[in-house]
Amino acid sequence: xxxxxxxxxxxxxxxxxxxxxxxxxxxxxxxxxxxxxxxxxxxxxxxxxxxxxxxxxxxxxxxxxxxxxxxxxxxxxxxxxxxxxxxxxxxxxxxxxxxxxxxxxxxxxxxxxxxxxxxxx
Amino acid sequence: xxxxxxxxxxxxxxxxxxxxxxxxxxxxxxxxxxxxxxxxxxxxxxxxxxxxxxxxxxxxxxxxxxxxxxxxxxxxxxxxxxxxxxxxxxxxxxxxxxxxxxxxxxxx
Numbered sequence: 001x002x003x004x005x006x007x008x009x010x011x012x013x014x015x016x017x018x019x020x021x022x023x024x025x026x027x028x029x030x031x032x033x034x035x036x037x038x039x040x041x042x043x044x045x046x047x048x049x050x051x052x053x054x055x056x057x058x059x060x061x062x063x064x065x066x067x068x069x070x071x072x073x074x075x076x077x078x079x080x081x082x083x084x085x086x087x088x089x090x091x092x093x094x095x096x097x098x099x100x101x102x103x104x105x106x107x108x109x110x111x112x113x114x115x116x117x118x119x120x121x
Numbered sequence: 122x123x124x125x126x127x128x129x130x131x132x133x134x135x136x137x138x139x140x141x142x143x144x145x146x147x148x149x150x151x152x153x154x155x156x157x158x159x160x161x162x163x164x165x166x167x168x169x170x171x172x173x174x175x176x177x178x179x180x181x182x183x184x185x186x187x188x189x190x191x192x193x194x195x196x197x198x199x200x201x202x203x204x205x206x207x208x209x210x211x212x213x214x215x216x217x218x219x220x221x222x223x224x225x226x227x228x229x
Contacts, residue, residue, distance in 0.1 A: 045157075045165065045208055045220040059216040095164055105171070106212035107155050111164035 009115030022096030127221030
């Protein structure tokens, strides 16, 4: 069965950095696009970043562009999100999510359990 | 960016009631519309994709319809385990891929 397990969340000061990881299993990780989606406390869902199955294309929400970097290691079945210059408004639960289809269509098929990032002094 | 306007923001209904949630896109998105269920403290779960396709294992009381800019999500007979927040999400060609604000469903 598909499993996505995030790790790396925690408390960080404004301006600090954090790297999230998402360990994938139960499917051919190297065949699927992957995403990060976040949810601020008590708020709705916000798509953050996408990486193509082979890492060749990456997209970011304007709110994180230039500060966050998505990457993947297909040999380790792991997705990453490097977060720099963190702000209070980045405080959220961060989910990794797998696309439903190998080709076209952004459909968040499976989600991890989420990891909480708190940006506070 | 494509804006998704979801309504209502919350609703209260009785067990067995038919529940309808609407989602309107700010421009034509064909059928590129998905619906998710999120229970408190849990990750979202895909229910409907491509506007009307039921995800495997999802009960048939859930359904979706629509195309273009106007979409509807229906629970034909509300059950106690359906208490959750429901989100629509569009995936027109280019990012950002955006969600509606969510609809919190409660039992009356």
